[in-house]
Amino acid sequence: MEQVKGLLIDLDGTLYHGKNMIDGADALIGKLREKNIPYLFVTNNSSRTPEQVAAHLIGMGIPASPEEVCTSSLAAASYIAHESPGAKVAILGEEGLRQALKDAGLEVTEEQPHYVVQGIDRSFSYSSLAKAVQWIQGGAISVLTNPDLLLPSDTGLTPGAGSLGAAIEAASGVKPVVIGKPSSILMKYATDRLGLSPAETVVVGDNMRTDIAAGANAGCRTVLVMTGITTSENMESHMTAAGVRPDYICQDLSEAADLLCTE
Template identity: 40%
Template sequence: MSEHRPVETWLTDMDGVLVHEEQAIPGAADFVQALQASGKRFLVLTNNSIFTPRDLRARLLASGIDVPEDALWTSALATAQFLADQRGGGSAYVVGEAGLLTAMHDIGFVMTERDPDYVVLGETRTYSFESITRAIRLIEKGARFIATNPDPSGPSPFGTLPATGSVAALISTATGRQPYYVGKPNPLMMRSALNRLDAHSETTIMVGDRMDTDIISGLEAGLRTVLVLTGSTRREQVETFPYRPSRIVDSVADLIRFVDHGKPATH
């Protein structure tokens, strides 16, 4: 990596990199502290659209990880930013929770069930048949279909929960219309994060645990990528993908001493 420009900015996924089911991954708190002490700009990214940055900060703090509220970038925020750029002051019917609803309000969108410009689907722990049916009918009448992310499922203390991608598939099957997904693996999520930090792809590293979301979206956005093995991807699985991360490390604990140097270790 010596041929690259020095690293000035870090992007890191949250689940599987910093926490696992709300338990801090060893070394995660120290990694975040190292980023803050270095003075380098960073954002923690998540496809989760349920929580506001304030909510996520409190949840991470309960796990022992101190991430500033303005260093959290969610698929809800990225979706709201995308829609503000596309059609400022538009209207939407939103299926989601506080994270998405707050983000949409903050960019000046009107929430309505009457002829909205968009149907925006996010994650919620209480999908209702009524709201899904309303979304289907509004899309049939011409509303544009946007979804925060394509994740088909998510974890819970009781087992797997259906997530945005699964519900989007249901709506697509009923309407024949595919959504535009804003979150990972869409590299738009990475570019919006870079814009938020006023950062450049050539001086930024993306740290993630999933080859099919974190690594590919970082790669397609022109970033150097680091795969950690504390989440979804095992080392032997990497060779099954047609692309590779720039580096593979066991966990973010292995990156702490490289935050100042900008050259993650080779494994």
């Protein structure tokens, strides 16, 4: 690999599983810091603020700061603020999304919004669905933070933002602007924050259909780690489904550290 100028690193399935750090995650981040290789933690999770994400990582023993966190909520807020500074937005989501939109100078409202921004929303209801559909049919632009259909939890898989978005899309008849992986919008936001071009950036992740596809869509190099969703048994089928192949494959994070941190 040519000398790495910057990394975009996935979180769940790549550095941890739920509340448990994956072996080598702390060492990988430690080596990147030691060698002054710029990186960002890039996640589709829209519910947490950067401070909450960093605290979650630190709690598992992985070095982190809020400034190193890049969420789909932050990218959604940046996208809307760039397209329509000061726009009125209606939110179907949680704290991370609400804070990001407010911090971007957008006006949160339920009266004739210009945008309907939806992420994971564990208080989602029929009333929420009805309001979203009415706003969108009234001309508001539909924005989906991330298309994940399912999320892991302590009790098994649960519906993700994409499942809620599917209901809104079916009822409104309008496809949303998708921000998170595999969309390149999140990746462009992240590379801009690093001050690098996609060609100078490497995406590290465990999921062919989100992490690796997003990296390829954005023009980044990609490293697949076999620490989560993708396994030796399903790798070929996942590559076929994603329509892309990673530039490099590492069996674990120790191998990834050797690849990415070599002078």
